[in-house]
Amino acid sequence: MWQCQGVSRPDAPAGAVRQGSLREWNLAVVLGRIAAADHPPSRAGLAAETGLTRATVSAVVEDLVAGRLVTEAEPTPRTGAGRPARGLVLAADGPAGLGLEVNVDYLAACVVDLAGRVRHHTVHRADLRPLTPAEALRRLVELATRARAEAAREGLTLAGAALAVPGLVDDAGLVRLAPNLGWRDVPVPALLAGHPPLTASVDGVPPLVVENEANLAALGELHAGPDGAASFLHISGEVGIGAGIVLDGSLFRGARGWSGEIGHIPLHPDGPACRCGGRGCLETYTGQEAILAAAGLAGADLPADTATTRLAELAEGGEPAVLRALHHAGSALGVAVAGVVNLLDLDTVVLGGGYAPLAAWLRPPVLTEISHRVLTAAWSPVTVRPAVLGAEAAAVGAAGSVVRRILARPAGWLTHRG
Numbered sequence: 001m002w003q004c005q006g007v008s009r010p011d012a013p014a015g016a017v018r019q020g021s022l023r024e025w026n027l028a029v030v031l032g033r034i035a036a037a038d039h040p041p042s043r044a045g046l047a048a049e050t051g052l053t054r055a056t057v058s059a060v061v062e063d064l065v066a067g068r069l070v071t072e073a074e075p076t077p078r079t080g081a082g083r084p085a086r087g088l089v090l091a092a093d094g095p096a097g098l099g100l101e102v103n104v105d106y107l108a109a110c111v112v113d114l115a116g117r118v119r120h121h122t123v124h125r126a127d128l129r130p131l132t133p134a135e136a137l138r139r140l141v142e143l144a145t146r147a148r149a150e151a152a153r154e155g156l157t158l159a160g161a162a163l164a165v166p167g168l169v170d171d172a173g174l175v176r177l178a179p180n181l182g183w184r185d186v187p188v189p190a191l192l193a194g195h196p197p198l199t200a201s202v203d204g205v206p207p208l209v210v211e212n213e214a215n216l217a218a219l220g221e222l223h224a225g226p227d228g229a230a231s232f233l234h235i236s237g238e239v240g241i242g243a244g245i246v247l248d249g250s251l252f253r254g255a256r257g258w259s260g261e262i263g264h265i266p267l268h269p270d271g272p273a274c275r276c277g278g279r280g281c282l283e284t285y286t287g288q289e290a291i292l293a294a295a296g297l298a299g300a301d302l303p304a305d306t307a308t309t310r311l312a313e314l315a316e317g318g319e320p321a322v323l324r325a326l327h328h329a330g331s332a333l334g335v336a337v338a339g340v341v342n343l344l345d346l347d348t349v350v351l352g353g354g355y356a357p358l359a360a361w362l363r364p365p366v367l368t369e370i371s372h373r374v375l376t377a378a379w380s381p382v383t384v385r386p387a388v389l390g391a392e393a394a395a396v397g398a399a400g401s402v403v404r405r406i407l408a409r410p411a412g413w414l415t416h417r418g
């Protein structure tokens with residue numbers, strides 16, 4: 001089930017409406033109800049809920065079924081007389097989203113269907129820093145091609161792609177700066193143009209949307225999280241640290257889409273040099289490499305993909321240097337997080353990415369700092385919890401953003417199909 005707040009709808013048409021916009025609105029309303037329902041609703045139930053006539057609901061459902069957006073659920077046996085009830089559910093073999101991620105030490109691709117289920121997920125581990133952007137993106141295309149083939153095998157049609165990048169991305173998809181990758185002014189859409197998995201376009205929507213990975217990870221958590229927390233800070237702790245801010249169920253992207261750079265909040269203005277050019281940024285104390293160095297593991301024969309797992313194993317075993325390093329990292333993180341909570345009045349902080357498996361050790365010092373520094377903490381405690389999706393959040397969030405676009409405006413998909 002998709003959270004209700006994730007299913008945005010077009011505004012209700014007012015006054016003299018065009019027939020087309022009324023149809024679009026009805027399609028979005030009915031599909032939104034089906035997507036958000038706890039149990040498969042019937043046509044009669046949808047009519048009662050939406051105020052539309054039974055005939056209108058039937059016609060709309062017929063369009064949605066023909067467009068492979070909705071299907072009849074398996075009938076549930078009914079006790080007593082009458083036919084078994086058949087509800088409506090999102091189709092498992094309709095359009096799907098392709099989610100991609102480029103990060104410092106891995107590439108990922110995943111396919112999410114209309115109901116939010118992850119149908120394919122693959123990760124390619126490699127240190128991407130020595131590669132040029134074009135080389136890294138070429139490897140990503142290989143992953144995308146495989147994902148498209150997997151989707152086709154399962155009867156799914158990719159309706160678009162979203163790519164998560166650990167950096168600042170402008171509206172045209174230009175990666176202005178990704179300090180930990182060493183990318184500056186990289187024209188990602190142009191470098192990926194012409195590759196089949198990334199060129200299918202639905203109703204004028206660009207086939208590929210490039211977005212900050214922390215933002216997409218926060219969106220992934222919004223729709224997968226256990227409590228449907230509508231306002232929270234999701235922190236992606238990798239080599240770099242980014243945050244996604246969700247306010248009232250919507251991602252807060254900032255004036256230009258560049259919000260959430262929590263990793264570059266200065267903790268000590270004269271502290272260690274940061275890749276951003278500043279000094280003493282949070283990242284220099286709590287980034288993955290900083291934690292490894294503090295634990296005495298820097299330069300150890302430790303592949304990047306196992307660093308977090310190794311830290312968790314050593315912490316589990318009570319290794320004093322690792323426990324100390326995680327405690328210091330958690331304290332530094334807590335200082336920065338307390339400032340953000342004071343500023344934005346958030347009641348939940350989610351430890352995501354590489355922080356999720358380390359949450360057992362990071363959470364206590366984070367909570368200590370919050371209790372000391374957040375003015376309202378005494379009477380309104382802040383929840384700090386590990387993310388549900390962990391390291392795959394950004395790719396899943398990216399793919400989910402594609403299918404939610406269809407849920408919000410199904411008419412676009414139906415038109416595209418002809």
Ligand SMILES: [Zn+2]
Binds near residue numbers: 264276277278279283
């Ligand atoms: Zn910095």
